[in-house]
Amino acid sequence: xxxxxxxxxxxxxxxxxxxxxxxxxxxxxxxxxxxxxxxxxxxxxxxxxxxxxxxxxxxxxxxxxxxxxxxxxxxxxxxxxxxxxxxxxxxxxxxxxxxxxxxxxxxxxxxxxxxxxxxxxxxxxxxxxxxxxxxxxxxxxxxxxxxxxxxxxxxxxxxxxxxxxxxxxxxxxxxxxxxxxxxxxxxxxxxxxxxxxxxxxxxxxxxxxxxxxxxxxxxxxxxxxxxxxxxxxxxxxxxxxxxxxxxxxxxxxxxxxxxxxxxxxxxxxxxx
Amino acid sequence: xxxxxxxxxxxxxxxxxxxxxxxxxxxxxxxxxxxxxxxxxxxxxxxxxxxxxxxxxxxxxxxxxxxxxxxxxxxxxxxxxxxxxxxxxxxxxxxxxxxxxxxxxxxxxxxxxxxxxxxxxxxxxxxxxxxxxxxxxxxxxxxxxxxxxxxxxxxxxxxxxxxxxxxxxxxxxxxxxxxxxxxxxxxxxxxxxxxxxxxxxxxxxxxxxxxxxxxxxxxxxxxxxxxxxxxxxxxxxxxxxxxxxxxxxxxxxxxxxxxxxxxxxxxxxxxxxxxxxxxxxxxxx
Amino acid sequence: xxxxxxxxxxxxxxxxxxxxxxxxxxxxxxxxxxxxxxxxxxxxxxxxxxxxxxxxxxxxxxxxxxxxxxxxxxxxxxxxxxxxxxxxxxxxxxxxxxxxxxxxxxxxxxxxxxxxxxxxxxxxxxxxxxxxxxxxxxxxxxxxxxxxxxxxxxxxxxxxxxxxxxxxxxxxxxxxxxxxxxxxxxxxxxxxxxxxxxxxxxxxxxxxxxxxxxxxxxxxxxxxxxxxxxxxxxxxxxxxxxxxxxxxxxxxxxxxxxxxxxxxxxxxxxxxxxxxxx
Numbered sequence: 001x002x003x004x005x006x007x008x009x010x011x012x013x014x015x016x017x018x019x020x021x022x023x024x025x026x027x028x029x030x031x032x033x034x035x036x037x038x039x040x041x042x043x044x045x046x047x048x049x050x051x052x053x054x055x056x057x058x059x060x061x062x063x064x065x066x067x068x069x070x071x072x073x074x075x076x077x078x079x080x081x082x083x084x085x086x087x088x089x090x091x092x093x094x095x096x097x098x099x100x101x102x103x104x105x106x107x108x109x110x111x112x113x114x115x116x117x118x119x120x121x122x123x124x125x126x127x128x129x130x131x132x133x134x135x136x137x138x139x140x141x142x143x144x145x146x147x148x149x150x151x152x153x154x155x156x157x158x159x160x161x162x163x164x165x166x167x168x169x170x171x172x173x174x175x176x177x178x179x180x181x182x183x184x185x186x187x188x189x190x191x192x193x194x195x196x197x198x199x200x201x202x203x204x205x206x207x208x209x210x211x212x213x214x215x216x217x218x219x220x221x222x223x224x225x226x227x228x229x230x231x232x233x234x235x236x237x238x239x240x241x242x243x244x245x246x247x248x249x250x251x252x253x254x255x256x257x258x259x260x261x262x263x264x265x266x267x268x269x270x271x272x
Numbered sequence: 273x274x275x276x277x278x279x280x281x282x283x284x285x286x287x288x289x290x291x292x293x294x295x296x297x298x299x300x301x302x303x304x305x306x307x308x309x310x311x312x313x314x315x316x317x318x319x320x321x322x323x324x325x326x327x328x329x330x331x332x333x334x335x336x337x338x339x340x341x342x343x344x345x346x347x348x349x350x351x352x353x354x355x356x357x358x359x360x361x362x363x364x365x366x367x368x369x370x371x372x373x374x375x376x377x378x379x380x381x382x383x384x385x386x387x388x389x390x391x392x393x394x395x396x397x398x399x400x401x402x403x404x405x406x407x408x409x410x411x412x413x414x415x416x417x418x419x420x421x422x423x424x425x426x427x428x429x430x431x432x433x434x435x436x437x438x439x440x441x442x443x444x445x446x447x448x449x450x451x452x453x454x455x456x457x458x459x460x461x462x463x464x465x466x467x468x469x470x471x472x473x474x475x476x477x478x479x480x481x482x483x484x485x486x487x488x489x490x491x492x493x494x495x496x497x498x499x500x501x502x503x504x505x506x507x508x509x510x511x512x513x514x515x516x517x518x519x520x521x522x523x524x525x526x527x528x529x530x531x532x533x534x535x536x537x538x539x540x541x542x543x544x545x546x547x548x549x550x551x552x553x554x555x556x557x
Numbered sequence: 558x559x560x561x562x563x564x565x566x567x568x569x570x571x572x573x574x575x576x577x578x579x580x581x582x583x584x585x586x587x588x589x590x591x592x593x594x595x596x597x598x599x600x601x602x603x604x605x606x607x608x609x610x611x612x613x614x615x616x617x618x619x620x621x622x623x624x625x626x627x628x629x630x631x632x633x634x635x636x637x638x639x640x641x642x643x644x645x646x647x648x649x650x651x652x653x654x655x656x657x658x659x660x661x662x663x664x665x666x667x668x669x670x671x672x673x674x675x676x677x678x679x680x681x682x683x684x685x686x687x688x689x690x691x692x693x694x695x696x697x698x699x700x701x702x703x704x705x706x707x708x709x710x711x712x713x714x715x716x717x718x719x720x721x722x723x724x725x726x727x728x729x730x731x732x733x734x735x736x737x738x739x740x741x742x743x744x745x746x747x748x749x750x751x752x753x754x755x756x757x758x759x760x761x762x763x764x765x766x767x768x769x770x771x772x773x774x775x776x777x778x779x780x781x782x783x784x785x786x787x788x789x790x791x792x793x794x795x796x797x798x799x800x801x802x803x804x805x806x807x808x809x810x811x812x813x814x815x816x817x818x819x820x821x822x823x824x825x826x827x828x829x830x831x832x833x834x835x
Contacts, residue, residue, distance in 0.1 A: 016387070017394035024395050044414045104300030109308050115530030117489040119496060120504070120523050123511030127326050199401075207405040207493045211508075226406070233409035241409045249402040256401070451620055452657035456671035456723060457647040466670070470661035547661050547703040 057239035081140025093152025118143040143204040144197030155189025191263030328516040359501035371430030379438025429490035437479025441472030477541030566726035566759030567596040574625030588784035601770035604780030605827035619643035650720035671723040782827040
């Protein structure tokens with residue numbers, strides 16, 4: 001059981017990475033404590049809570065059910081927005097790729113909206129949707145939606161014309177062409193779009209939680225990890241801010257990892 | 273149509289422009305916009321569909337936008353709008369330049385030296401998944417003042433994207449180019465200058481375009497949470513002060529400027545990589 | 558030109574062994590291969606896909622290490638016991654299969670690259686030399702074009718001239734004309750012989766095209782399928798200068814007869830083994 005761990009530790013490249021991480025943590029610790037230890041705090045980093053303080057604050061959190069509820073809330077929001085983005089974005093992208101009229105009609109308007117950051121939509125979303133949850137879901141959806149559509153379009157447009165010619169010469173119908181040529185060709189692009197979209201979604205969810213929960217809107221217990229961070233800040237529990245940040249980082253990393261595994265499964269054929 | 277063209281006796285550039293304007297594609301594009309605007313107008317003002325009715329009307333937004341004496345104080349004729357635009361643009365500019373100056377060299381080294389990558393990349397990858405906005409409270413704690421945290425946040429987002437894309441850009445350079453350079457007698461530094469940097473350029477510029485977008489994204493969010501002036505700030509305060517048409521004005525302005533900055537980066541890239549433009553043009557022809 | 562070209566570029570390949578992934582799959586690519594190449598010769602290496610010919614070229618160039626045997630050039634050890642990998646240098650320049658002209662530099666900058674990097678000659682002299690060699694190779698007028706705008710044939714010629722700009726002892730060519738159609742190929746062959754006549758370097762040329770090998774080479778080494786070693790080495794005694802009409806002459810056809818069944822034999826073995834081309 002220990003063999004793989006041993007192999008990992010003695011592997012030169014991973015041991016280098018480990019050394020660097022340890023040095024990074026030591027550097028962080030020293031800088032954070034510099035105010036107390038040396039009397040002169042290091043600028044900026046000096047005010048960040050030390051790693052040891054963070055761990056100290058984190059341990060009681062692990063048994064706090066409110067903490068884990070925050071996790072669940074954020075994850076739920078991320079996946080709702082993400083799934084909507086996939087469910088609507090993939091067909092939408094395919095429609096634009098296949099139908100020239102639709103593309104000509106819709107794409108320019110789409111491109112006009114795209115540079116508007118999803119968060120700029122928060123006020124409009126709050127006005128429009130009846131509940132806070134739906135507003136967050138809408139904004140989250142937007143973030144991933146653009147990425148997925150662009151990626152699907154790119155993937156569909158890059159299909160080698162020869163595949164279509166080959167299919168036609170073998171007498172395939174429109175539906176068949178779609179099912180057997182277009183769809184498999186865009187799956188890798190969807191996978192890429194999904195990975196990138198997931199990262200954006202997390203950003204938007206955290207931001208939305210902070211804005212709607214902690215912004216001047218003051219909507220009460222919004223919940224979620226973003227709210228957790230903002231709340232910790234307002235309560236001057238700086239250690240918990242970092243706890244929250246790291247928690248989000250882990251949660252985001254796991255979500256992206258999950259999406260990547262699913263994506264890899266569907267694109268097995270692209271690798272030799 | 274050709275007969276009309278002949279009659280008008282235009283030069284080549286004017287002719288191609290007119291052809292573009294009269295092409296079916298252009299018509300579709302305009303039609304698309306018009307349909308959208310009609311839908312907006314109808315759903316909000318005319319039919320007053322549920323939920324839609326609460327949104328600001330197209331008419332209100334337009335009149336506000338072009339009025340010389342706007343009710344809520346912001347239109348293209350007011351000094352205020354440009355103050356906000358300038359504030360946001362300056363911040364994005366500072367953050368983007370900083371992110372590029374730090375991110376590109378870092379990415380180049382990460383791609384170029386295996387040793388360096390083995391040490392540094394794990395730390396980089398540990399920090400990257402943390403959403404930029406999760407840094408907001410920490411940034412406020414770390415940096416005094418109002419501008420610095422906002423710029424820091426915009427910088428962070430751009431930095432990670434730029435460094436990552438640059439690294440990928442170096443890694444995708446075909447091994448043959450490195451081998452050829454070494455055969456021809458280039459030393460390590462020369463390889464870096466003549467192969468690594470030009471070879472990674474296309475990826476670097478794609479990264480920079482994405483980075484500008486991320487920069488705006490982070491900036492707007494940061495402004496909405498804590499800032500004075502700026503387009504994000506104006507959107508947020510317009511909402512809290514119930515000045516709904518101004519929200520839309522802010523959004524439109526954001527979209528417009530975001531697009532322009534992206535196009536600027538793209539055109540700088542094109543002019544630096546003329547060789548690629550020619551190559552791409554020939555492959556399509 | 559410094560020393561008399563015919564005395565440089567002699568290569569001795571002695572008992573070379575190359576095994577990929579020795580602790581893992583242990584794929585032997587080169588099996589105790591020995592070959593002598595005289596200075597100024599055009600040595601054609603013919604063999605089926607994936608047999609290890611490129612590995613041999615890479616070992617001479619210094620891109621791969623060897624696990625046994627030695628390679629010497631002009632009496633100096635390139636790689637061998639104590640020095641498993643040669644150092645790449647401008648005395649042995651490679652022309653790559655898929656071309657490695659720097660796409661971001663135009664033709665003249667590509668050509669001047671080697672001498673500029675070594676810094677021994679002043680800029681103007683290098684430029685003059687480049688323009689001269691371009692004219693010699695029939696490339697005048699393409700100075701400011703980028704590789705992306707040129708045809709494959711022209712690109713190959715530019716790459717060869719780029720190599721020759723550095724006055725190498727040996728030119729290592731890895732199936733450079735593989736992607737060209739047979740019409741362009743015949744033109745390229747004559748152009749190469751023309752360049753050879755003006756700059757007598759040693760040429761180490763890998764190909765799977767037997768006709769190309771017989772037309773260009775002074776020496777032919779037919780390699781076995783993986784792991785490769787010379788199956789048969791013969792001298793092509795058709796005098797230079799050779800024009801393409803030589804292909805129809807009796808001596809040429811005799812040589813083709815002598816060698817083609819050997820090559821075909823190895824090709825069948827390679828096909829049966831499912832070798833992927835290198």
